[in-house]
Amino acid sequence: MVRIAELSGEPGSLALGSSRGVGRLIAALLAGVGLFLILGMSDVRAAGPSVALDSFPKQKLTDRAALQNGAKLYMNYCLGCHGISQVRYSRLADLGLTQDQIKSNLILTDAKPGDLIKTTMPLKESASWFGKAPPDLSLTARSRSSGAGSGADWIYTYLRGYYLDPSRPTGWxxxxxxxxGMPHVLWDLQGERTAEFKKVASHGEEKLVFDRYVQKSPGRMTSAEYDNAVADLTAFLSWAAEPVAQTRKQVGVWVLLFLGIFFVFAWRLNAAYWRDIR
Ligand code: HEC
Structure with missing residues (x-):
């Protein structure tokens, strides 16, 4: 026969009302938070590119004018080859646009607002034109993140990293x-540049590493304007990869605040319950 005392366990071992119980609970919570931080900081992500990435200006992510400009650039310069087929046109309302604005300014094909943002580029043919079919860019801002930087940093540096190279089929x-395989589709904005490489000795071998760009012909934009336009475009692609990212962060802060306040109440209430029992 099992005695009641065995079922209820050693007094104080589970009862959170006792000071030992609360101490253990707090210790367990702290250990959990510590583990979380250690896992979060350890770099389990894939290796990145061999050049250093420039930091994408993150404030663009909450700048509606920038996001709208990014969407416009995308529809004009990228959709011909790349879809972002996880997003519907109507969703662009999140960027502060009305359905009419979406229809008249951003839908450049015969798509309807409820349609997914798909490219009209035929997959098979394009693979033979470019050596590789243009991938869907819905998740690129996430998939390109690495130890070298975020996916947005990668896209931001990539779109500013083109140079003339006559040995390539596209010339770029x-x-x-x-x-x-992708040509420099924004070259009329940025102009034409070549790249200079320098020899660097590493581990007894000589290696060529990127040194600097040389502007050969001007584009329609200055260098600062071009960086800004690419930042807008990158912000738009980051939004597309996670449309609810901003909401998620805002809700997260409130949830943590709520849990913090709730913890104090639960703790005091628990102590009050146990006061008369002990
Ligand atoms: C003429 C067709 C074409 C256009 C227009 C085009 N791309 Fe591409 N893009 C490609 C091809 C082809 C690839 C695959 C290249 C490869 O992997 O070698 C590619 C690859 C990419 C990648 C890398 C994806 C990855 O993770 O490997 C990004 C990012 C990208 N394009 C962004 C853009 C953006 C932004 C625009 C608009 C400014 C754009 N592209 C316009 C053809 C195009």
Whole structure:
């Protein structure tokens, strides 16, 4: 026969009302938070590119004018080859646009607002034109994140990393993505540049590393304007990869605040319950 005392366990071992119980609970919580931080900091992500990435200006992520401009650039310069087929046109309302604005300014094909943002590029043919079919960019801002930087940093540096290279079929090469199949589609904005490489000795071998760009012909934008436009475009692609990211962060702060306040009440209430029992 099991005695009641065995079922209820050793007094104080589970009862959170006792000071030992609360101490253990807090210790367990702290251990959990510590483990979380250690796991979060350890770099389990894939290796990145061999060049250093520039930091994408993150304030663009909450700047509606920038996001709208990014969407416009995307529809004009990228959708011909790349879809973002996890997003519907109507969802662009999140960027502060009305359905009419979406219809008249951003839908450049015969798509309807409820349609997914798909490219009209035929997959098979494009693979033979470019060596590789243009991938869907819905998740690129996430998939390109690495130890070297976020996916947004990668895209931001990549779109500013083109240089003339006559040895490539498209005439273009890229410092972030060497031998890339995509031509420099924004070249009329940025102008034409070449890249200079320098020899560096590493581990007894000579290696060529990127040194600097040389502007060969001007684009329609200054260098600062071009960086800004690419930042807008990158912000738009980051939004597309996680449309609810901003909401998620805002809700998260409130949830943590709520849990913090709730913890104090639960703790005091628990102590009050146990006061008369002990
Ligand atoms: C003429 C067709 C074409 C256009 C227009 C085009 N791309 Fe590409 N893009 C490609 C191809 C092809 C690849 C695959 C290249 C490879 O992997 O070698 C690619 C690859 C990419 C990648 C790398 C994806 C990855 O993770 O490997 C990004 C990012 C990208 N494009 C962004 C853009 C953006 C932004 C625009 C608009 C400014 C754009 N592209 C316009 C053809 C195009």
């Amino acid at each position: 090469n890229n410092i972030v993505y060497p031998a890339v």
